[in-house]
Amino acid sequence: MSHKAPVTPATPYTFPTSRAAQITFALLAVYVAYALTQLDVSLERVQQGLAHSSRFLGRMIPPNFARAELLWKGLAESLQIAVLASALGIVLALPFGLLGARNLMPPWVSWPARLIVVLARSFHPVVVAILFVKAVGFGALAGILALTVASIGFIGKLFTEAIEEVSIKQVEAVRATGAPFMSVLAFGVLPQVFSRFIGFATYQLDSNLRNSTMVGIVGAGGIGGTLFAAFQRFDYDFVSAILLSIIALIMAGEVLATAVRRVFIDNATLRQLFRRGSPSHDRPLDDD
Amino acid sequence: MASAAPPLPADARGWQRFTPAQRIGRFAIYLLLVAGIVASLRTIEVIPEFLADAPEQVVDLLTRMWPIAWNYYPRGVHAALLETIHIASLGTLLALLLATPVGILAAHRLVPLWPVNWLARLILVASRSVNSLVWALIFVGIFGPGPLAGTLAIAFRSIGFVGKLVGEALDETHAGPIEALRAAGAPWVSVLGFGYWPQVRPAFWSIALFRFDINVRESAVLGLVGAGGIGMALDAALNLFQWDRVALILVAMFVVVVAAEVGVTQVRKRLL
Numbered sequence A: 001m002s003h004k005a006p007v008t009p010a011t012p013y014t015f016p017t018s019r020a021a022q023i024t025f026a027l028l029a030v031y032v033a034y035a036l037t038q039l040d041v042s043l044e045r046v047q048q049g050l051a052h053s054s055r056f057l058g059r060m061i062p063p064n065f066a067r068a069e070l071l072w073k074g075l076a077e078s079l080q081i082a083v084l085a086s087a088l089g090i091v092l093a094l095p096f097g098l099l100g101a102r103n104l105m106p107p108w109v110s111w112p113a114r115l116i117v118v119l120a121r122s123f124h125p126v127v128v129a130i131l132f133v134k135a136v137g138f139g140a141l142a143g144i145l146a147l148t149v150a151s152i153g154f155i156g157k158l159f160t161e162a163i164e165e166v167s168i169k170q171v172e173a174v175r176a177t178g179a180p181f182m183s184v185l186a187f188g189v190l191p192q193v194f195s196r197f198i199g200f201a202t203y204q205l206d207s208n209l210r211n212s213t214m215v216g217i218v219g220a221g222g223i224g225g226t227l228f229a230a231f232q233r234f235d236y237d238f239v240s241a242i243l244l245s246i247i248a249l250i251m252a253g254e255v256l257a258t259a260v261r262r263v264f265i266d267n268a269t270l271r272q273l274f275r276r277g278s279p280s281h282d283r284p285l286d287d288d
Numbered sequence B: 001m002a003s004a005a006p007p008l009p010a011d012a013r014g015w016q017r018f019t020p021a022q023r024i025g026r027f028a029i030y031l032l033l034v035a036g037i038v039a040s041l042r043t044i045e046v047i048p049e050f051l052a053d054a055p056e057q058v059v060d061l062l063t064r065m066w067p068i069a070w071n072y073y074p075r076g077v078h079a080a081l082l083e084t085i086h087i088a089s090l091g092t093l094l095a096l097l098l099a100t101p102v103g104i105l106a107a108h109r110l111v112p113l114w115p116v117n118w119l120a121r122l123i124l125v126a127s128r129s130v131n132s133l134v135w136a137l138i139f140v141g142i143f144g145p146g147p148l149a150g151t152l153a154i155a156f157r158s159i160g161f162v163g164k165l166v167g168e169a170l171d172e173t174h175a176g177p178i179e180a181l182r183a184a185g186a187p188w189v190s191v192l193g194f195g196y197w198p199q200v201r202p203a204f205w206s207i208a209l210f211r212f213d214i215n216v217r218e219s220a221v222l223g224l225v226g227a228g229g230i231g232m233a234l235d236a237a238l239n240l241f242q243w244d245r246v247a248l249i250l251v252a253m254f255v256v257v258v259a260a261e262v263g264v265t266q267v268r269k270r271l272l
Helices: A019-039 A043-060 A068-099 A107-122 A125-136 A140-164 A168-176 A181-212 A223-232 A236-264 A270-274 B020-043 B048-052 B054-065 B070-106 B114-129 B132-143 B147-171 B175-183 B188-219 B230-239 B243-271
Strands: none
Touching: A019 B070, A019 B147, A043 A236, A043 B132, A043 B147, A068 A107, A068 A140, A068 A181, A068 A223, A068 A236, A068 B020, A107 A140, A107 B243, A125 A140, A125 B054, A125 B230, A140 A181, A168 A181, A181 A236, A223 A236, A223 B132, A236 A270, A236 B020, A236 B114, A236 B132, A270 B020, B048 B054, B054 B243, B070 B114, B070 B147, B070 B188, B070 B230, B070 B243, B114 B147, B132 B147, B147 B188, B175 B188, B188 B243, B230 B243
């Protein structure tokens, strides 16, 4: 942020980097050098790895779809985990998000709710899945519960923030009519956050779909277990088949999420949805 | 809530917020979602015996986790925790280095060639579609187990995220300063450095900080597939059913993640 004119004409640059930025970059460089020695990265190792990688890639091509049934079963289970975890997570995140909003709730309610949401968000879903595998055994249920926790953490936080940003005028207007608390929520608060909520929910469905393909690594169901097993048996051609299927599944999920957003946020009709090349924001920009 | 003014319904007796076509669209999505949930519920495999003894297992888990094995920290956790932080920060820096050129290539404003834009976007989508754990598995296969694989996994997963956002930020820059520079006869390096960079700088650092926050979380689990960091310690403790050590590692992860989040928030406030 230096817009000072150079004091002496000898300065080579018109916009010199500030001293603070220079120091920060120097410290960063020192840290990188130190961290690299800690991680035991050497040129020799990288060269060796590059030689490995060509062999590795060679064995991944062509992908082997011979065990399609196993692949299909895993993908279907991942999809089920993602759908159920998203549904459950969204339903549970709503009350937590609402209770955590400091402009609607007293501190003794909002702090515990926020703490729960922070706890739910601070662990990677795979770590949470480990605990649920111990609690409810191997299988899809552990995956569903783990991703539900992740959804509560993510949606709960964003929902709280969205509610804290609502315009208080409409809330007060509804309150002034003598409406009970639930009506204030339903008619004063929720309409203001609905479109953002759709955004979070579709994002979370997408994210759950990605993670549902991974929780299998620790035994919580889905295609991840098959993938991990294939890696350990060096079935790299099957690995590439699984990876391609996962990518296809995630892209399909993205298309669905975009469709949901267009219908609920942009008020698109089905026909507009299927028309190619239609603009994604065909609403007037000065509308809010 | 946005809505274009709907055409007047045939019977103008009452106001309706959505046109019939819009309502059909909404209904179709609801129907699809409900059908998806019902179909999943009907076909999901849940083993009732496992579910029945869940309370017992939870009690067992908690009693085995308590007391937390604090004295294991200096011996088995401290070094692994530092390694996790190194993986996250080096991975983020490497991602910034690799993603910036791809992001530039993806921005149509800078590189007005659609084939190049699409190729760059394909790279970004491929990077984002593969989970960091899968990247870790791949790099463990190539470089062998260790933090190098973890760093590369974090970097490659982050390229898509950073590159996409950097590309979008570049596409949203104002044309004025850039045209002024071009008119003055500035070479493209100067246009990039003095026209685009000052405009995207806040977005760039904000993206970098945001991704670092995510990467701290992600690098903690990479060890489960052998890619270094605290996850390796977690994996070892899990395999030996040393739940008191698992509890210690979970606490350590929690502290690091919260510390990173607080740190990122503070830096963001000061810088941006």
